[in-house]
Amino acid sequence: MPKIGVYVCHCGGNISDVVDVEDVAKFAEKLPEVTVVRSISHMCSEEGQKAIIDDIHEYGLDRVVVSACSPQFQGETFKKALKKAGLNPYMVEMANIREQSAWPHYTEPEKATEKAKILTEMAVEKIRKASPATPPRLPIGKNVLVVGAGIAGIQASLDLGDAGFNVYLVEEKPMIGGHMAQLSRTFPTEDCASCILSPKMADVAEHPNIHLMTYSEIESIDGTVGDFRVRIKKKPKYVDEKSCTACNKCSEVCPVLLPDENNLGMTLRKAIYLPSSIAVPHSYVLDENACLGLEPLRCGKCVEVCDVGAINYEQKPEYVNIKVDTIIVATGFETFDAKLKPQYGYGRYENVITGLELERMIVEMSEGRSIRPLGKDIAFIQCVGSRDAQVGNLYCSRICCMYATKLASLLKRMDPSRDIYIFYTDLRAYGKGFEEYYRTAQELGIKFIRGRPGELMENSKNKKVIVRVEDTLTRKIIDKEFDIAVLSVGLVPSEGTKKISEMLKLPMSSDGFIKEAHPKFRPVDTPIEGIFVAGTAQGPKDIPDSVAQASGAAARAMRMMNKGEYEMSPIKAFIHEELCDGCGECVEACPVDAIKMAGTLAEINSAVCKGCGSCVSSCPKDAIDLKVFTNQEIIAEIEAALKDKKQGETRMLLFADDMCTYTLADGVGTSKIRYPSDVYIIRVPSSSRVTPKMLLRAFELGADAVFMGECEPAVSPYPMTNKVIKRNVEEVKRALEEAGIEAERMQYSPFVTVMYTRFANLTKKLSRMAEDMGNVPEEKRKKLGGMA
Amino acid sequence: MTEVIQISEKSKDFLKKVEEISGEVITLCEQCGICTTSCPMAEDMDVSPSNIMRLVQIGDEGVLETKAIWFCASCFTCTVRCPRGIDLAKVTEALRQINLRKNTDYLDINRMDESEVEDLPTIALVSSMRKYTG
Structure with a gap:
């Protein structure tokens, strides 16, 4: 006993x-x-x-x-x-x-x-x-896959590699460095981007613990934390990285000209080319879609001139299979396609360019080449593709205010006679040193005008750009011709981010970027165990934030792997096989795809199971239960809560999910906000764990009302549980009505942890309602007995 | 002279009324001015479209006296460009409705000379009697 x-x-x-x-x-x-x-x-x-x-x-x-x-x-x-x-x-x-x-x-x-x-x-x-x-304890090794080799992926890889972990760094482009390698200088310090990035890129290439795979794509990822199986396709570069001396002879003889991606198509490159002057690996790449030599006998000039014999037309794609324990997703961003705002004329007006294009122009200029003259009168248009319901991007891209300020400052310093205007809606200089940098730009004479132009027009004679904008502070319309209008395009999730999140079933937030496990306390964890996120794959951010987040993600991954053993929460669903008839309801209910049908039996992968219990309340046969919060335990709590309840006395049950509602109730208590004392709270991992039978049992035993609280879907650690709860609540309401009991006695609300007043008001309302209705007569309650 | 605006219960009620009639959340306006430079009539208006929005936000009923709300041609350019997704055409229509619902007659056709009536464009006459349909 x-x-x-x-x-x-x-x-x-x-x-x-x-x-x-x-x-x-x-x-x-x-x-x-x-x-x-x-x-x-x-x-x-x-x-x-x-x-x-x-x-x-x-x-x-x-x-x-x-x-x-x-x-x-x-x-x-x-x-x-x-x-x-x-x-x-x-x-x-x-x-x-x-x-x-x-x-x-x-x-x-x-x-x-x-x-x-x-x-x-x-x-x-x-x-x-x-x-x-x-x-449950799982053995865990020290192997990490880092997807994407921009500054975030580089930083995470270096931290992990330095700490002795084995890193596979996969990059789809032929070189590493990401967008940072394309920039001129960085705000607010105006460091030369490639100068501060190059040493880090070199460290990656030489690091004994980092296996760098460029020009490579992830084909598939299966498995779970401690045992991710990854298949990587290494696309043929047709040039041997190790022997290539980057002498440029191949490129000189190559007859094929193409737009150069590194300069956003504003200059040309050959079919065999060095991806960038600061490329790591510093090796040429042959563009198989453009090369003539791959079809035998048509060309082959590059092979003839290569002194070291690095070029090989016969190279085939290589497939690499690896097993890793954790994954860091650092797949970055793309800039907003300015053509989606046709009223700004990008792509039609020759003097409308994007911020990134201007970056490349400045870089080329600093290396003594000029892509195009920049003129004297320059306008920056802010928030292009950001904070705009018309294109569906409600978020602020966070970096555009400062990169426009930076570009404007650089141009103004180069030629102080330039007249530069930045047309903004709200100027956001929130970061360390940003406000001071904004001030410096104003000192330089850059004019910040608060207004967003409706459209840009081109003067058909001189091709200058006419900007008409309301200066919302003077309420006057400014009408001025500019040599160049620079669109400060925002950040959108990259194709790679979309692809990898589909592959890994990572949930996205409403902005399309990867969602964190908790927006405050687990900002680099994804809701899937063992997968972390760093950099702009998670949301727009600048370089220092990306680097900090990457180090954070690396530390979180190390924390998981360092012990050699990974301890999971014991709160897991489990199956009573003798009761399971293989109906598959649980597979549908599981928000994280942890359940599969193995023949006629459901099978739960405990490594994936998050322990919400949605499956438990969805099983028509009571064949699933949840450890630590078993059916027996919760029914025992319900029975105790309603024991010896007297006629005329009211008691209400409130099922509170641990993440939001329980924390909220604690907060209400701590703030000494009063609510009715006849509300009894039962703690559950998620209210989706509460079965309709339990709820009916509560009413049968005399509960005057039952309330289910759950995290709002946006902050919930288990997406979709709200659907399961709503379904259960509806089922119980129907049963109550059948028994002649008021359906309003069963209620449900999503919460976030700060809704103190809402919590107090809802419980007060519930208590008043119960008092008004009076106790449920026993003969009606008895009817529920059969159902429960 | 810088005008002082007193914000009172009345101003809150006015904002609420315009929001109710238009069905638009006017406090959403972030005053970027995109509407103004999208508006083909802005230059003829006494206050700009973005200023109309601001005046309604602070509940200044003086906006009802502006000519601008009658200049709005309901071309919807502002509506399709507003980055906050506000239908400004509905807002100006709401402001016009508030005026129209006062049922003030500015024109009595019966008292006008026949020649005067003939000189007036038909559409002007129809517009002037629009209150009877609203």
């Missing part, structure tokens, strides 16, 4: 000033299987923990209930205490009598004490049904 110890905490008056803790302790003594009860000033103190450990040894306790504060606050403390005493850490349950009773009900000490008793009994009943849980 289980032996339970119950410990009631005073919390140095926080609890005992309101709740009669001795009364709660006395009450607990009478509960079944309770062997020891103590009331102690601070349970979390060493003294409190020692009391638990000593009692476990002396009385042979095998389960513990601590009636104190929130398990989110001190849960780990008591788990550790149990572990120290040699018990399974999951054999402790906390009754949250501080945040859920003493604090929110501080004006009603008697009610608070009664509620504390019931909360304690609920915890005792739950722990009676509990069984030990062991977090």
